[in-house]
Amino acid sequence: MTQLNLKEVKSISYERADINKGYSDKSLHINLDNSGIDIRDIKAEVKEKFIGGKGYDLWMMWNSVTSDTKWNDPENAICIASGPLGGTPGYPGGGKSIVTTISPLTSIPIDSNVGGYFGPYKKFAGFDVLEITGKAKEEVVILIDGIKEEIKIFETKDLVDDSYQLSKDLTDYFDKDKPVNISVVSTGLGAKNSLMGCLNFTWYDTGRKMTRYKQAGRGGIGTVLADKKVKAVVARWNQVTFKTNNPADMEALKKVTKTHAKEINTLDSKQNRMAKVGTMHLVPIMNDHDCLPVNNFQYGSHAEGQNIGELYFDKAFHKGFDGCWKGCAVACAHGVKDFVPVSGPYKGKKVFVDGPEYETAAGCGSNLGIFDPSTILEINFYCDAYGMDTISVGTSIGFVMECFERGLITKEHTKGLELFFGNRVAALELLHQMAEGKEFGAIVGKGIRKMKAIFAKDFGSDAKMLQDIGMESKGLEFSEYITKESLAQQGGYGLALKGPQHDEAWLIFLDMVHNFMPTFENKAEALHWFPMFRTWFGLCGLCKLPWNDIVPEDNKDQAEPAKVVKHVGWYADFFSAVTGRKVDIDGLIAMSEVVYNFQRLFNLKMGYGTREHDTVPYRAMGPVTPEEYESRQDLYDTQLIEKYSIDIDGMDIEEKVKILRKNREDQYVKLADAVYLRRGWTENGIPTVETVKRLGIDFPDVMALLKANGVE
């Protein structure tokens, strides 16, 4: 057994609730102010309305925080839930956890959908949702042991700050004989010293005999965990079978699981090959379609873009089963064995890198002008070990590189770092500084929104330029797609509840490549239904990839191919089989609409959630600089002439940039108008009284909130 100094400060025994139709109907509340451990029943009406997963998380948080709560206040909660379908072995993507908290980057709820075994293990240990509030005096480890029916809190003073090692140590400590029984949630040094800390969720890879990781990356949830002085949360559980969720209809569950898994097994190898290359197929496709972020989202492709995609990683990924859930047929959580970093604390040592995925390759590669897979792997590895979000890290470093190249900041500000695009050594050094909270890295770790204010106020930089090129919305850094030519995706980012993360509405192909939504109304409809489908996966504890990243061969014959209705029908069957609650496709959407609007109201409660917060920087809409305009001059010139009826004869580039900007900004406003109308919101982006009543979330405090915001 690994020798760790863990001092038990609180322990309770409990009687584990039996799982009934996917639910334990219990919640676990841990208050670190007093080491309180409280188990509560989940009321039937909460279950009916909020379903599970993100719905449960948000409901718990709503009742814990006030409109004045800041991310680092004790009452801020970190909630983790799976969902009624989570923990179904063999169902593709059937083991996700959804995490929420008030984000240090956005000051509103952030949600993150993550693999690994924690969510299902916690549920099978007896708890649909875990809520952590308060702040510990000393660093603690929380253990939820579903086998022994015990919950313990340990104080610790000497555990490593490195999430990579810590997860291994704790897995070994809590079940050396059967490490597959353990899942660890932890973060690292970077979460302590930046606002973009992530959580690593583990599972034990029995083939390779090692601990593996997936990340709840966005919005700084790891920073909140570190602020609460929680070193790690550990769930322990043993056998998982179809029976563990105690489904309402076992035969129906077996049938739909087999059907969906067979489809993935048959078609993935003919389509995106995610079981071989994860999401790295997207790198060359995005590069070819001018959507791969290059040099802080200035450009959408690069001659070397192919170098950091599936061409390389097909060979580099270590062969073996890479499902982040038991028996998942998508099995896309690949990694690279025996990688040797050239910098930092692991310099010269062989490590296993979990990743990269597309977002990391784009954000920490092309967006930094880096087309060397080794550097991407090294940034990926250290972000995980430090507990930092690769998307926010990549987008933030891209921003400061452009600021440096444009002279908005200088070597004096960067403490000597030459932050040119493509400078791999400087990028790595900056990452280590961010993790340690030192030098210029201490500023970059605060995220782009705060950097813009610091650069303008303290460094005298051009505030307007900073605003135009700083790729954040609501305080969250953009994920890694160029949206200039896709108005719908601009809305997919700017009108997303938590900030610009593609998981809510990914519409680039449907809008820009396939041109299936030519009108504002078409785009607004897509920006209604796509988030509803995505929300549903977060309610139930599922991954979205098996929905529409592997497409049925007869999908093209369906009335609405974009919705991949055949798979949605299977999800309805899946839900009915586990929960016994008969639903159809419309029923799934209705579940999501409740929680989606509730989250928007939560934003409003926190002082946001209105139109003024749904904006995006102009770089997301169009060319900020003459060079960007020139990179797509034919397209932009044609658009000015044909779409906006502008006579461009004799016009210089700067004038064209200005006119195009006015028109594109107008388009975005019209899109927001159409989306708000479709979603049943006011012109200011607030759910109407009629909408909240229709959805049954017209609670007294919700109605008071609406009234306080002039909605009656």
Add this chain to the structure above:
Amino acid sequence: MINVNDKDMDWYEDMTISNLMEVIEDTDYCAAVRINDVLFSSPNFDKTIIPDNAKVYLLPLIAGG
């Protein structure tokens, strides 16, 4: 002869991906194809020549990431 989505099809010299698309129905969602395991995206369909005996899969891309 080439094999497209597991069905044999006639092949001719200098046949491009765009040529192939013209004779296949319902290619609306196809933004990329794999030819012998190598990926080609739609901006390159006109200039990419399919070799004889190629194994071709059309990728119905709707979403990603």
